[in-house]
Amino acid sequence: MKNPIYAAVAIGVGLVVLVGYFLQIDLLVNLRIILLNWATILIAVALLVGVVNLFTVHWRKLSTDQPDKINSIALLVGLTITLAVSGWFGPTTPISLWIFNYIQIPVEASLMALLSVVLIYAGVRLLRRKPNLLTITFIATAVVILLMSGHLFGIDIPGLAALRIWIGKVPAVAGARGILLGVSLGIIAAGLRILMGADRPYGEN
């Protein structure tokens, strides 16, 4: 234990917040609210630091003549213009919304559209690469879900709608619940390890 102060502060704050969650004692509740406020402010500052770091990294990349400079130029120009417009006119003014509506949303939506093409292409090639039972099951499930997610031109195929509902409610939900349970157990374990000082994700090696 190189510096016990870090561990003591982390464990102490964690215990106060945890105990204050279970015991409605005014002192603990008020202390917990103050600590959560501090954490929120710190995370917001970290976001600002991240933006500054992003700007610095790409500025350095631009000034040191590294490859792919065009990407850095696009990022720096976009960041500067958006920051200036939103800072000067306000984030909810029509000009700020114009940037958002006609640049950011189309760009991200285009990426999603590309994703659909890539996924279909991967599905087409999957049977050739690994033609086994799992692959066939996967492809069949995807086809059923896709067909029954839309209107299917009003055609009612007996059993297909029921199959889609069953897939959505039983196997998919079972898998999702397993994931959620695993995540919850992992979070509990991670929290306990931090409270006991076994994990120290705050800079101490």
Place this chain on the structure above:
Amino acid sequence: MDEIICPLCGKSNPIDNKYCDYCLAYLKPRETSEPVPDSDTNRGGLGGHSTGEQAPSWLKEIWGSNSSDEETPAERDLGLELPPADTSDWMPGSSAKESETQQAGSTVSPFLGGKESDDSDEIPAWLNDALIEEGVPEGQEAEDLESQPQYGEQDKASQTEKNAVRQGPGSLESAGPLAGLTGVLSAEPGIARIRKPKAYSTKIRISDSQLEHVKLLQSILEEEGQPKPLPEKSPISQQHVLRWSIALVLLISVFWSLIFSKGQIPLPIYDEGSAEVNRLINQLPENSRVLVGFDFEPGLASELDAAAYSVFDHLVSQGTLFTTISTTPTGPILAERFFQYILPNEKLIDGQDYVNLGYLPGGAAGLLNFIENPPGMMPYSIEGSSVWATETSEALPPVNGINEITDFEMIILLVDDPDIARIWVEQLSPYITDSQTLTSLVLVTSAQLEPIVRPYFESIPQSVNGLVVGLRGGSAYARLVGGEQLPGQFWDAFGVGTFVAALLILVGGLAYYVVPELSRTVRGQEKVE
């Protein structure tokens, strides 16, 4: 001019000198005044020890081997100049014959047999090599290497070398402090003889077959080191064609549906989650206050806009007031866009019909803090104006009377990320599941999130009270409330797109798999035939 070598210091002196000019040693052996005994009686080397019978056997053997009058090959080759053959006067017991033998002896150990010296008129190979090694030209070294003896022969030569320097006991010491004495026990030949160490060749000796292998390996390595030009790739490969074909088919089908097919396909009839949301909204009082979380990425804005359109249309029709908040940085502007552009028919006024609290940092901690203390955590709107009631100003209508999270009649979350959805549900669950709380939680999600959030909706007690999933859920809700504007525009194209996608995967996958298999089978049959 004749010279004589000093036996003590080894320097040359005039022939007439009796003593050395440098060390004053006797240059010539002194004349003996006593009668020289028979050589056989003086084989001990020192006077007085008479007969050979008294000598040990090893000494007799050495004596016998040194009886030859011939010089050793080493002496001849090295050109050693020996002192005169006369017997010194201080060594009266040595005979003339013995003196001759001593001349031939030089510095050879008396312990070693000298049998080889009798029949070694020619220079041995090892000695010849050692002598001419320095003078061998570099180019001839390879030839010499092949002509040199192999390891077995080398051992024989080495043994010959050792045997050749073994001399008899009667040799006369020619240099050093014992110069002129006979019968001196010299050191081992290899140690006593000071000569330049033999230079061994550093080149490996290889046979012809090994040389061939070396050349073969060298040629292989040289070929590996040379860059090979990559086979030229066709600018249009099969994969490119397949990808572009998929994209083209999708685009044509979707655009065709958007242009020519407007509202011909009926919206889905019933969806359990959407029906539950409809029921909850119908139960809301007039001018109820609803908290809305905008937590999705701009890339999924089209799907969530269409899914949420009818829900908000229904809420606006009931005079609901909205308070928006986001845990993602792009959420506040998405909320602003939704109220200003997506719901144009019901233009809402900022600060009156809705208030945008902006971005809530801190993830789960920030959300928990806001849930426990909304006015304290987010006191200002995104425009920077005060939202909640203070001593100097009244609260804005959407948050009037709101002090706790449960003062909102409904909380609606528009989300596409499973982690964010989970954080919202987990932090709100203690308040939502409380039997005394009337606040309900409704999720409007992307279709990809349905398996993750459906367990919260189906659990008892419900952590999520209503669920609108994707365009299908939004369309079902639109059919329930009778407004089919935005979902109706997308529903046809969406249905065609999903159908074509399923068809492409099914047909393309089978063709991609079946056609090569069939062609392989046909080729196999042709080969058999």
